[in-house]
Amino acid sequence: MAWFTRKTEDKASSSAEQAASADAANRQASGGRLKQGLAKTWQFLNTDVRDLFKDEGRLVDEDFLRDLYAVLVKTDMGGGPADRICKRIGSDFRARKVHMGDILDVIKVEIKSLIAQPDEPLQFAASGPTVIMVVGVNGSGKTTSIAKLARRFIDDGKRVVLGAGDTFRAAAVEQLSIWAQRVGCEIVKGKQGGDPASVAFSAVARALETSADICIVDTAGRLQTQTNLMQQLEKIRRVISKQIPEAPHETLLVLDATAGQNAISQARGFSEAAGCTGIILAKLDGTAKGGVIIPIRQQFNLPVKFIGVGEKDTDLAIFDAEKFAEAMFDQSKK
Ligand SMILES: Nc1nc2c(ncn2[C@@H]2O[C@H](COP(=O)(O)OP(=O)(O)O)[C@@H](O)[C@H]2O)c(=O)[nH]1
Ligand SMILES: [Mg+2]
Numbered sequence: 001m002a003w004f005t006r007k008t009e010d011k012a013s014s015s016a017e018q019a020a021s022a023d024a025a026n027r028q029a030s031g032g033r034l035k036q037g038l039a040k041t042w043q044f045l046n047t048d049v050r051d052l053f054k055d056e057g058r059l060v061d062e063d064f065l066r067d068l069y070a071v072l073v074k075t076d077m078g079g080g081p082a083d084r085i086c087k088r089i090g091s092d093f094r095a096r097k098v099h100m101g102d103i104l105d106v107i108k109v110e111i112k113s114l115i116a117q118p119d120e121p122l123q124f125a126a127s128g129p130t131v132i133m134v135v136g137v138n139g140s141g142k143t144t145s146i147a148k149l150a151r152r153f154i155d156d157g158k159r160v161v162l163g164a165g166d167t168f169r170a171a172a173v174e175q176l177s178i179w180a181q182r183v184g185c186e187i188v189k190g191k192q193g194g195d196p197a198s199v200a201f202s203a204v205a206r207a208l209e210t211s212a213d214i215c216i217v218d219t220a221g222r223l224q225t226q227t228n229l230m231q232q233l234e235k236i237r238r239v240i241s242k243q244i245p246e247a248p249h250e251t252l253l254v255l256d257a258t259a260g261q262n263a264i265s266q267a268r269g270f271s272e273a274a275g276c277t278g279i280i281l282a283k284l285d286g287t288a289k290g291g292v293i294i295p296i297r298q299q300f301n302l303p304v305k306f307i308g309v310g311e312k313d314t315d316l317a318i319f320d321a322e323k324f325a326e327a328m329f330d331q332s333k334k
Pocket of ligand 1: 136143
Protein backbone atom coordinates (compact mmCIF):
# COMPACT_ATOMS: atom_id res chain seq x y z
CA MET A 1 0.00 0.00 0.00
CA ALA A 2 1.35 3.39 -0.90
CA TRP A 3 1.18 5.54 2.15
CA PHE A 4 -0.43 8.44 0.40
CA THR A 5 -2.51 9.09 -2.64
CA ARG A 6 -2.07 11.84 -5.10
CA LYS A 7 -3.09 11.88 -8.67
CA THR A 8 0.09 12.28 -10.65
CA GLU A 9 1.13 11.23 -14.11
CA ASP A 10 2.72 7.78 -14.43
CA LYS A 11 6.38 7.66 -13.73
CA ALA A 12 8.91 5.93 -15.96
CA SER A 13 8.94 2.21 -15.26
CA SER A 14 12.44 2.18 -13.75
CA SER A 15 11.44 4.72 -11.13
CA ALA A 16 8.21 2.79 -10.59
CA GLU A 17 10.32 -0.29 -9.88
CA GLN A 18 12.51 1.66 -7.54
CA ALA A 19 9.43 2.96 -5.79
CA ALA A 20 8.04 -0.57 -5.50
CA SER A 21 11.22 -1.89 -3.92
CA ALA A 22 11.44 1.12 -1.60
CA ASP A 23 7.83 0.46 -0.69
CA ALA A 24 8.60 -3.19 0.06
CA ALA A 25 11.60 -2.21 2.20
CA ASN A 26 9.44 0.31 3.93
CA ARG A 27 6.75 -2.27 4.61
CA GLN A 28 9.25 -4.61 6.14
CA ALA A 29 10.74 -1.84 8.26
CA SER A 30 7.29 -0.75 9.27
CA GLY A 31 6.51 -4.33 10.39
CA GLY A 32 9.57 -4.05 12.65
CA ARG A 33 8.43 -0.68 13.93
CA LEU A 34 4.98 -2.02 14.71
CA LYS A 35 6.50 -4.83 16.78
CA GLN A 36 8.70 -2.30 18.54
CA GLY A 37 5.59 -0.28 19.34
CA LEU A 38 3.67 -3.24 20.68
CA ALA A 39 6.51 -5.03 22.45
CA LYS A 40 5.33 -4.10 25.95
CA THR A 41 1.71 -4.96 25.23
CA TRP A 42 2.79 -8.26 23.73
CA GLN A 43 5.08 -9.08 26.67
CA PHE A 44 2.24 -8.49 29.05
CA LEU A 45 -0.31 -10.48 27.06
CA ASN A 46 2.10 -13.26 26.29
CA THR A 47 2.89 -13.78 29.98
CA ASP A 48 -0.61 -13.37 31.32
CA VAL A 49 -2.45 -15.32 28.64
CA ARG A 50 0.12 -18.10 28.80
CA ASP A 51 -0.41 -18.30 32.55
CA LEU A 52 -4.08 -19.13 31.95
CA PHE A 53 -3.13 -22.41 30.33
CA LYS A 54 -1.56 -25.58 31.54
CA ASP A 55 0.50 -27.80 29.28
CA GLU A 56 -2.42 -30.10 28.65
CA GLY A 57 -4.74 -27.19 27.81
CA ARG A 58 -7.55 -25.70 29.82
CA LEU A 59 -11.27 -26.25 30.04
CA VAL A 60 -13.34 -23.31 28.82
CA ASP A 61 -15.75 -22.66 31.68
CA GLU A 62 -16.93 -19.63 33.69
CA ASP A 63 -13.65 -19.58 35.65
CA PHE A 64 -11.56 -19.48 32.52
CA LEU A 65 -13.68 -16.79 30.90
CA ARG A 66 -13.49 -14.64 34.02
CA ASP A 67 -9.68 -14.99 34.09
CA LEU A 68 -9.40 -14.19 30.41
CA TYR A 69 -11.63 -11.14 30.81
CA ALA A 70 -9.38 -9.85 33.61
CA VAL A 71 -6.29 -10.14 31.39
CA LEU A 72 -7.93 -8.43 28.42
CA VAL A 73 -9.26 -5.42 30.33
CA LYS A 74 -5.78 -4.76 31.69
CA THR A 75 -4.73 -3.74 28.17
CA ASP A 76 -7.23 -0.86 28.40
CA MET A 77 -9.41 -2.23 25.65
CA GLY A 78 -12.48 -1.55 27.78
CA GLY A 79 -15.10 -3.83 29.37
CA GLY A 80 -17.40 -3.96 26.34
CA PRO A 81 -14.82 -5.30 23.88
CA ALA A 82 -13.34 -7.70 26.48
CA ASP A 83 -16.83 -9.02 27.14
CA ARG A 84 -17.51 -9.43 23.44
CA ILE A 85 -14.30 -11.44 22.98
CA CYS A 86 -15.06 -13.66 26.00
CA LYS A 87 -18.62 -14.31 24.79
CA ARG A 88 -17.32 -15.35 21.41
CA ILE A 89 -14.81 -17.71 23.02
CA GLY A 90 -17.51 -19.05 25.33
CA SER A 91 -19.81 -19.79 22.44
CA ASP A 92 -17.08 -21.33 20.27
CA PHE A 93 -15.36 -23.46 22.89
CA ARG A 94 -17.50 -23.90 26.00
CA ALA A 95 -16.88 -27.18 27.86
CA ARG A 96 -13.98 -28.01 25.56
CA LYS A 97 -10.37 -28.23 26.49
CA VAL A 98 -8.36 -25.69 24.51
CA HIS A 99 -4.78 -24.66 23.95
CA MET A 100 -3.50 -21.12 23.87
CA GLY A 101 -3.21 -21.00 20.09
CA ASP A 102 -6.93 -21.79 19.60
CA ILE A 103 -7.91 -18.92 21.83
CA LEU A 104 -5.41 -16.43 20.41
CA ASP A 105 -6.67 -16.98 16.89
CA VAL A 106 -10.19 -16.05 17.93
CA ILE A 107 -9.05 -13.05 19.97
CA LYS A 108 -7.06 -11.73 17.02
CA VAL A 109 -10.02 -12.06 14.67
CA GLU A 110 -12.26 -10.20 17.12
CA ILE A 111 -9.75 -7.43 17.67
CA LYS A 112 -9.21 -7.01 13.96
CA SER A 113 -12.91 -6.52 13.48
CA LEU A 114 -13.11 -4.10 16.42
CA ILE A 115 -10.41 -1.83 15.04
CA ALA A 116 -10.97 -2.30 11.30
CA GLN A 117 -11.12 0.87 9.26
CA PRO A 118 -11.11 1.70 5.57
CA ASP A 119 -7.64 2.26 4.13
CA GLU A 120 -7.13 5.89 5.00
CA PRO A 121 -4.05 7.31 3.38
CA LEU A 122 -3.32 10.98 3.86
CA GLN A 123 -5.25 13.35 1.64
CA PHE A 124 -2.92 15.40 -0.49
CA ALA A 125 -3.69 18.57 -2.39
CA ALA A 126 -4.40 17.95 -6.06
CA SER A 127 -1.89 20.72 -6.77
CA GLY A 128 0.15 23.09 -4.66
CA PRO A 129 1.21 22.53 -1.07
CA THR A 130 -0.62 20.11 1.20
CA VAL A 131 -1.25 21.62 4.60
CA ILE A 132 -1.33 19.40 7.69
CA MET A 133 -2.32 20.83 11.04
CA VAL A 134 -1.32 18.90 14.16
CA VAL A 135 -3.31 19.23 17.39
CA GLY A 136 -3.43 17.58 20.82
CA VAL A 137 -2.78 18.24 24.50
CA ASN A 138 0.63 19.27 25.82
CA GLY A 139 3.09 16.44 25.95
CA SER A 140 1.01 14.10 23.80
CA GLY A 141 3.76 13.98 21.17
CA LYS A 142 2.76 16.62 18.58
CA THR A 143 6.16 18.18 17.93
CA THR A 144 7.93 14.81 17.78
CA SER A 145 5.24 13.43 15.46
CA ILE A 146 5.68 16.46 13.18
CA ALA A 147 9.40 15.72 12.99
CA LYS A 148 8.61 12.10 12.12
CA LEU A 149 6.14 13.10 9.42
CA ALA A 150 8.59 15.65 8.00
CA ARG A 151 11.29 12.98 7.93
CA ARG A 152 8.99 10.62 6.07
CA PHE A 153 8.05 13.23 3.49
CA ILE A 154 11.65 14.29 3.00
CA ASP A 155 12.78 10.68 2.55
CA ASP A 156 10.08 10.55 -0.08
CA GLY A 157 11.68 13.42 -1.96
CA LYS A 158 9.22 16.09 -0.84
CA ARG A 159 10.00 19.59 0.31
CA VAL A 160 8.59 20.48 3.69
CA VAL A 161 7.97 23.75 5.55
CA LEU A 162 7.14 23.65 9.26
CA GLY A 163 5.14 26.30 11.09
CA ALA A 164 6.05 26.72 14.78
CA GLY A 165 2.52 27.51 15.87
CA ASP A 166 2.96 26.62 19.54
CA THR A 167 4.00 30.13 20.52
CA PHE A 168 2.62 29.63 24.02
CA ARG A 169 5.72 27.83 25.27
CA ALA A 170 9.20 29.14 24.46
CA ALA A 171 10.69 25.68 24.48
CA ALA A 172 8.22 24.45 21.88
CA VAL A 173 9.59 26.70 19.12
CA GLU A 174 13.15 25.79 20.04
CA GLN A 175 12.32 22.08 19.99
CA LEU A 176 10.74 22.26 16.54
CA SER A 177 13.68 24.31 15.23
CA ILE A 178 16.10 21.61 16.33
CA TRP A 179 14.03 18.98 14.57
CA ALA A 180 13.79 21.09 11.41
CA GLN A 181 17.55 21.34 11.31
CA ARG A 182 17.99 17.64 11.97
CA VAL A 183 15.55 16.41 9.32
CA GLY A 184 16.53 19.18 6.89
CA CYS A 185 13.55 21.38 6.29
CA GLU A 186 12.59 24.99 6.53
CA ILE A 187 10.80 26.36 9.57
CA VAL A 188 8.72 29.51 9.97
CA LYS A 189 8.69 30.98 13.47
CA GLY A 190 7.02 33.89 15.13
CA LYS A 191 7.74 35.68 18.37
CA GLN A 192 7.27 33.78 21.62
CA GLY A 193 3.81 34.61 22.86
CA GLY A 194 2.93 35.96 19.41
CA ASP A 195 -0.16 35.10 17.43
CA PRO A 196 0.00 31.45 16.33
CA ALA A 197 -2.45 32.15 13.51
CA SER A 198 -0.03 34.62 12.00
CA VAL A 199 2.73 31.99 12.18
CA ALA A 200 0.44 29.51 10.44
CA PHE A 201 -0.36 32.15 7.81
CA SER A 202 3.33 32.87 7.19
CA ALA A 203 4.20 29.18 7.04
CA VAL A 204 1.56 28.52 4.38
CA ALA A 205 2.61 31.67 2.51
CA ARG A 206 6.21 30.43 2.57
CA ALA A 207 5.17 27.00 1.30
CA LEU A 208 3.27 28.65 -1.58
CA GLU A 209 6.09 31.02 -2.38
CA THR A 210 8.75 28.30 -2.47
CA SER A 211 6.47 25.71 -4.12
CA ALA A 212 7.01 23.35 -1.20
CA ASP A 213 5.04 20.09 -1.23
CA ILE A 214 4.01 19.99 2.39
CA CYS A 215 3.41 22.50 5.16
CA ILE A 216 2.98 21.11 8.69
CA VAL A 217 1.66 23.44 11.36
CA ASP A 218 2.35 22.80 15.05
CA THR A 219 -0.16 24.15 17.58
CA ALA A 220 -0.41 24.77 21.31
CA GLY A 221 -1.76 22.01 23.51
CA ARG A 222 -2.91 24.17 26.36
CA LEU A 223 -3.92 27.77 26.91
CA GLN A 224 -5.50 29.56 29.85
CA THR A 225 -8.77 27.82 29.09
CA GLN A 226 -9.97 25.08 26.81
CA THR A 227 -12.30 27.60 25.12
CA ASN A 228 -9.34 29.84 24.27
CA LEU A 229 -7.51 26.90 22.80
CA MET A 230 -10.42 25.79 20.63
CA GLN A 231 -10.94 29.36 19.41
CA GLN A 232 -7.28 29.60 18.58
CA LEU A 233 -7.34 26.36 16.60
CA GLU A 234 -10.42 27.62 14.78
CA LYS A 235 -8.63 30.85 13.91
CA ILE A 236 -5.59 28.97 12.65
CA ARG A 237 -7.83 26.94 10.36
CA ARG A 238 -9.46 30.11 9.06
CA VAL A 239 -6.23 31.85 8.16
CA ILE A 240 -4.89 28.71 6.47
CA SER A 241 -8.00 28.33 4.33
CA LYS A 242 -7.83 31.99 3.33
CA GLN A 243 -4.76 31.13 1.32
CA ILE A 244 -5.69 27.63 0.20
CA PRO A 245 -9.45 27.09 0.36
CA GLU A 246 -9.27 23.27 0.80
CA ALA A 247 -6.61 23.52 3.49
CA PRO A 248 -5.83 22.21 6.00
CA HIS A 249 -6.06 19.01 3.99
CA GLU A 250 -5.51 16.99 7.16
CA THR A 251 -5.89 17.86 10.83
CA LEU A 252 -4.18 15.14 12.82
CA LEU A 253 -4.93 14.62 16.48
CA VAL A 254 -1.99 13.26 18.46
CA LEU A 255 -2.98 11.01 21.37
CA ASP A 256 -0.64 9.70 24.04
CA ALA A 257 -1.08 5.93 24.26
CA THR A 258 0.45 5.88 27.75
CA ALA A 259 -2.39 8.09 28.97
CA GLY A 260 -4.72 5.08 28.60
CA GLN A 261 -8.34 6.04 29.13
CA ASN A 262 -7.28 9.69 29.51
CA ALA A 263 -6.24 9.66 25.88
CA ILE A 264 -9.87 9.06 25.10
CA SER A 265 -11.14 12.05 27.03
CA GLN A 266 -8.41 14.14 25.38
CA ALA A 267 -9.66 13.01 22.01
CA ARG A 268 -13.21 13.94 22.85
CA GLY A 269 -12.27 17.57 23.52
CA PHE A 270 -10.40 18.01 20.28
CA SER A 271 -12.16 15.84 17.76
CA GLU A 272 -15.29 17.97 17.63
CA ALA A 273 -13.80 21.44 17.97
CA ALA A 274 -10.70 21.09 15.85
CA GLY A 275 -12.24 19.36 12.82
CA CYS A 276 -9.83 16.43 13.05
CA THR A 277 -9.46 14.08 10.11
CA GLY A 278 -7.30 11.42 11.70
CA ILE A 279 -5.32 10.25 14.72
CA ILE A 280 -1.65 9.65 15.40
CA LEU A 281 -1.36 7.34 18.39
CA ALA A 282 2.01 8.28 19.90
CA LYS A 283 4.14 6.50 22.52
CA LEU A 284 2.71 3.07 21.90
CA ASP A 285 6.15 1.70 22.73
CA GLY A 286 5.86 3.11 26.25
CA THR A 287 2.81 1.15 27.34
CA ALA A 288 1.55 -2.39 27.88
CA LYS A 289 -1.94 -1.00 27.36
CA GLY A 290 -1.91 -1.03 23.58
CA GLY A 291 -5.50 -2.30 23.76
CA VAL A 292 -6.48 1.37 24.10
CA ILE A 293 -6.60 1.40 20.30
CA ILE A 294 -9.95 -0.43 20.57
CA PRO A 295 -11.96 2.26 22.41
CA ILE A 296 -10.19 4.89 20.30
CA ARG A 297 -11.43 3.22 17.12
CA GLN A 298 -14.84 2.45 18.61
CA GLN A 299 -15.65 5.80 20.13
CA PHE A 300 -14.39 8.18 17.48
CA ASN A 301 -15.29 8.31 13.91
CA LEU A 302 -11.66 9.02 13.08
CA PRO A 303 -9.20 6.73 11.35
CA VAL A 304 -5.89 6.06 13.09
CA LYS A 305 -3.35 7.04 10.44
CA PHE A 306 -0.02 6.56 12.19
CA ILE A 307 1.42 5.13 15.37
CA GLY A 308 4.44 6.51 17.20
CA VAL A 309 6.80 3.83 18.45
CA GLY A 310 9.76 5.74 19.88
CA GLU A 311 11.47 9.10 20.20
CA LYS A 312 13.49 9.07 16.97
CA ASP A 313 12.31 10.68 13.75
CA THR A 314 12.10 7.27 12.11
CA ASP A 315 9.85 5.85 14.85
CA LEU A 316 6.55 6.24 13.03
CA ALA A 317 4.54 3.48 11.38
CA ILE A 318 1.45 3.52 9.24
CA PHE A 319 -1.47 2.05 11.14
CA ASP A 320 -2.68 -1.26 9.73
CA ALA A 321 -5.48 -2.88 11.76
CA GLU A 322 -4.68 -6.41 10.72
CA LYS A 323 -0.96 -6.19 11.44
CA PHE A 324 -1.66 -4.37 14.66
CA ALA A 325 -3.86 -7.18 16.01
CA GLU A 326 -1.26 -9.76 14.95
CA ALA A 327 1.59 -7.90 16.60
CA MET A 328 -0.31 -7.63 19.90
CA PHE A 329 -0.19 -11.41 20.25
CA ASP A 330 2.55 -12.61 18.00
CA GLN A 331 5.87 -10.91 17.53
CA SER A 332 7.42 -13.70 15.50
CA LYS A 333 5.53 -13.00 12.28
CA LYS A 334 6.67 -10.47 9.69
N1 LIG B 1 8.72 6.65 23.69
C1 LIG B 1 8.14 7.59 22.95
N2 LIG B 1 8.22 8.88 23.31
C2 LIG B 1 7.63 9.81 22.53
C3 LIG B 1 6.90 9.46 21.35
N3 LIG B 1 6.39 10.61 20.82
C4 LIG B 1 6.81 11.61 21.63
N4 LIG B 1 7.54 11.15 22.67
C5 LIG B 1 8.14 11.91 23.78
O1 LIG B 1 7.11 12.55 24.50
C6 LIG B 1 7.55 13.81 24.99
C7 LIG B 1 6.58 14.90 24.55
O2 LIG B 1 6.60 14.99 23.15
P1 LIG B 1 6.34 16.34 22.36
O3 LIG B 1 6.46 16.03 20.90
O4 LIG B 1 7.19 17.43 22.88
O5 LIG B 1 4.82 16.64 22.74
P2 LIG B 1 3.93 17.92 22.45
O6 LIG B 1 3.92 18.73 23.71
O7 LIG B 1 2.57 17.40 22.14
O8 LIG B 1 4.53 18.64 21.30
C8 LIG B 1 8.95 14.00 24.45
O9 LIG B 1 9.86 13.65 25.46
C9 LIG B 1 9.04 13.01 23.29
O10 LIG B 1 10.34 12.56 23.05
C10 LIG B 1 6.81 8.06 20.99
O11 LIG B 1 6.18 7.64 20.00
N5 LIG B 1 7.44 7.18 21.83
MG1 LIG C 1 5.11 20.61 21.15
